[in-house]
Amino acid sequence: MELTQLKYFKVVAECEHFxxxxxxxxISQPSLSKAISxxxxxxxxxxxxxxxxxxxxxxxxxxxxxYVKKIFTELDxxxxxxxxxxxxxxxxxxxxxxxxITKPSPIxxxxxxxxxxxxxxxxxxxxxxxxxxxxxxxxxxxxxxxSLQPHQQPNITWIPLYSERMGLILPKGHMFANxxxxxxxxxxxxxxxxxxxxxxxxxxxxxxxxxxxxxxxxGFEGTSSKIVGEAVTRGLGIAFVSERRKKFIESSPDVxxxxxxxxxxxxxxxxxxxxxGLLYLRESYKSAATRLFIDGMLDFFNISEDLLQINxxx
Numbered sequence: 001m002e003l004t005q006l007k008y009f010k011v012v013a014e015c016e017h018f019x020x021x022x023x024x025x026x027i028s029q030p031s032l033s034k035a036i037s038x039x040x041x042x043x044x045x046x047x048x049x050x051x052x053x054x055x056x057x058x059x060x061x062x063x064x065x066x067y068v069k070k071i072f073t074e075l076d077x078x079x080x081x082x083x084x085x086x087x088x089x090x091x092x093x094x095x096x097x098x099x100x101i102t103k104p105s106p107i108x109x110x111x112x113x114x115x116x117x118x119x120x121x122x123x124x125x126x127x128x129x130x131x132x133x134x135x136x137x138x139x140x141x142x143x144x145x146x147s148l149q150p151h152q153q154p155n156i157t158w159i160p161l162y163s164e165r166m167g168l169i170l171p172k173g174h175m176f177a178n179x180x181x182x183x184x185x186x187x188x189x190x191x192x193x194x195x196x197x198x199x200x201x202x203x204x205x206x207x208x209x210x211x212x213x214x215x216x217x218x219g220f221e222g223t224s225s226k227i228v229g230e231a232v233t234r235g236l237g238i239a240f241v242s243e244r245r246k247k248f249i250e251s252s253p254d255v256x257x258x259x260x261x262x263x264x265x266x267x268x269x270x271x272x273x274x275x276x277g278l279l280y281l282r283e284s285y286k287s288a289a290t291r292l293f294i295d296g297m298l299d300f301f302n303i304s305e306d307l308l309q310i311n312x313x314x
Contacts, residue, residue, distance in 0.1 A: 005039045006068050008032055009047065013065045016054050073140050077285040089288040090120045096133040096142040097125060098200035100223075104248035106162055107146060107276070110300045114293060121289045130200050137281045143290040144280040149202040151279060159278045161301045164242040166208075166272040170263045171235050177263040184212035184269045191219040191237035193228045203274065205240065211271050233258045242274060 008025060012032065015021040022029040040046055047061035057065055083090070101108050115123050128136065130149075136142035137156065151158045168187065170177050176186070194205050201207055209216040219237045220228060228239050229249075246264040278297065280286070286294070 001039070001042055005035055006071065008035045009039055010065070010068050010072060012036060012048070012055065013057050013061065013068075016056050018055060069139075076140070080287050081285055089118065089292045091287060091289050092122045092124060093144070093287075093289050093293050094124045094136075094142045095126070096128050096136045096145040098128065098130050098133060098145075098147045099203070100127060101125060101146070104244055105276075106301070107297075110297055114296055118289075118292070121292070123293075130202070133279070137279065140281070140284060143286065144278060144294060147277055147279055148200045148274050150275065150277065155282050157280055157282045159298070159303060161276050161278055161297070161303070163273055163275045164244045165266060166240055166242055166274060167246065167264050167266040168238050169229070169232050169241050169246070170238050170265060171233050172261045172263055173235070174238075174263065176265060179265055181266045181268050184208065184267055184272060185214070187238060188212065188214040188216075190217070192216045193220040193231055193237040193239040194218060195223065195225045195228045195239065195241075208240070208269075208272060212269060229262060230258050233261045240272075 008021070011025055012018060012021040015024065018033055018036075019029050022032045025032065036048070040048075043064075045060045046058065047064055048055040049058050080091075101111065103109075111123060115121075126136070126142065130147055130151075133142065133145045133147065134151075134153070134156070137145060147158075150160070168182070176182050188209070192205055192209075205216050205218065220231060222228075231237060232239055241264065243264070243266065246262075249259060249262075278294070280290075280294065
């Protein structure tokens with residue numbers, strides 16, 4: 001059984017189409033079909049169910065694919081390790097995240113400095129749901145990730161980096177505008193405006209309100225903080241925002257007049273606090289570039305060796 005045969009099998013399994021797979025492999029479709037038939041003859045088993053315009057793995061093929069995929073994953077890691085040994089930190093660091101990384105996030109500050117200081121390393125960010133993030137890590141399609149809640153999977157290391165208190169922004173004339181804090185249950189009849197639809201289910205408006213015992217009335221879902229903020233000042237609803245974000249807005253030199261009318265009220269409920277953490281697959285080779293990124297981040301957030309060891313053992 002040749003490595004080329006296994007590569008052909010892997011690509012056909014992922015494309016589920018001989019012609020598309022042949023185009024991707026730069027070989028003719030008859031040659032690819034013959035190679036797969038030879039592989040099946042060698043194994044003494046059919047791996048695919050064939051239809052007119054597509055093919056798909058049968059139970060034998062699905063089981064075989066798991067091992068073939070692992071072979072190529074480990075081969076890629078071995079080749080990457082050899083490159084690291086010869087030329088050091090270089091190449092790509094692929095990062096999945098369940099939230100948008102913008103100012104004033106400390107992660108934004110770190111990645112900005114890292115990118116500007118390491119011209120031989122390319123950073124790639126992908127915003128995904130938590131479920132998708134876990135799959136990307138398992139498939140080695142992401143080297144590391146950020147999420148807003150702890151994760152306990154045995155093969156995943158999760159290191160808390162920092163936490164931030166959540167609050168609500170209200171218009172200055174709101175009945176709670178002069179409160180020092182409030183509980184989420186007190187605003188269950190309010191209309192909520194969402195700056196973004198969080199891929200992290202544990203951080204969504206729906207989840208937080210469910211924890212408080214009610215289903216939120218959503219007036220806006222999008223990715224425009226300006227629209228949300230201005231709508232709040234006009235009394236069209238209220239919105240969640242982190243204390244860090246509110247302080248950033250207040251200190252910005254180009255604050256608009258309507259932003260001065262926003263009132264930030266901390267939320268007392270314990271679960272209304274974001275814990276931002278770093279995730280990576282425990283049992284996998286990490287390139288020199290990935291290790292440099294992770295080590296620099298742990299230094300940036302003053303993560304001690306003791307805490308790191310505890311998280312590795314959990």
